[in-house]
Amino acid sequence: MSLVASVRKQLSPIHPEGYMFIAGFAVLTLILFYFSANLGWIGLILTAWCAYFFRDPPRVTPQRDGLVVAPADGYVCRLGHYVPPPELGLGEAPMQCVSIFMSVFDCHVNRAPTAGRISRIAYKPGIFLNADLDKASEDNERNGLLIDTPQGRFGVVQIAGLIARRIVCFSREGEQVEAGQRFGLIRFGSRVDVYTPEGVHLLVGMGQKTIAGETVIGDFMMADGQRIYREA
Incomplete structure (x- = not known):
């Protein structure tokens, strides 16, 4: 199994209901980075959490x-x-x-x-x-x-x-x-x-x-x- 395939296997899919929210957090993160690197990192963490929240793993x-x-x-x-x-x-x-x-x-x-x-x-x-x-x-x-x-x-x-x-x-x-x-x-x-x-x-x-x-x-x-x- 390739490295890419192995990483993909470990990551859970994102449910489509979450796309809009993740995109919103991502845009906010870019705006925050424009004003402050520290605020941008906070935004990045929140974006990662949002993606994690909307995970939809197989069961x-x-x-x-x-x-x-x-x-x-x-x-x-x-x-x-x-x-x-x-x-x-x-x-x-x-x-x-x-x-x-x-x-x-x-x-x-x-x-x-x-x-x-x-x-x-x-x-x-x-x-x-x-x-x-x-x-x-x-x-x-x-x-x-x-x-x-x-x-x-x-x-x-x-x-x-x-x-x-x-x-x-x-x-x-x-x-x-x-x-x-x-x-x-x-x-x-x-x-x-x-x-x-x-x-x-x-x-x-x-x-x-x-x-x-x-x-x-x-x-x-x-x-x-x-x-x-x-x-x-």
Whole structure:
């Protein structure tokens, strides 16, 4: 393998959503260098961070019916039974929920936690509290997906944070998604909640680090056999 190919293999692709922001930081860096070398270096560091933030690395997703994978990079900040957002139409009874908080240093491309059909996408405007707070689930701007599966209905909610000001959803109602498939992105620090139907055995704990599309956070069939994997 050539040196160029080796370096390219180690670098993550940039998601197209980030091109405009990276270009903006780059232009600002050139302006700052014009006035001051020290300011220019600060701009260069910020440009590099922006490129890092919008990275979109490939992931290897385990393939088996009943597995639930993490929808986001980050750490588990909430576990338990909570009432899902009313706009998803999942009822008023508490459901098992896993919340994953993404810092500004995590990859912010979100992936489907399970295979199924997206039967509803519901956006709700709101405020911008720290996404690590429980209250953020109720008050913050959010975008929810309802995924119908043979095992039941899943709710996946993208929640804007204190810094995040833009939720992007790539999917459409009626679309069939695969586990680990990219469905959205949030800029620039946020959270994703997953509401699961009864019967899912959670396999993560509070504070655990997760990798979107790879970390198994739940399983319908704990005693099932060997898992297979797919790169997405």
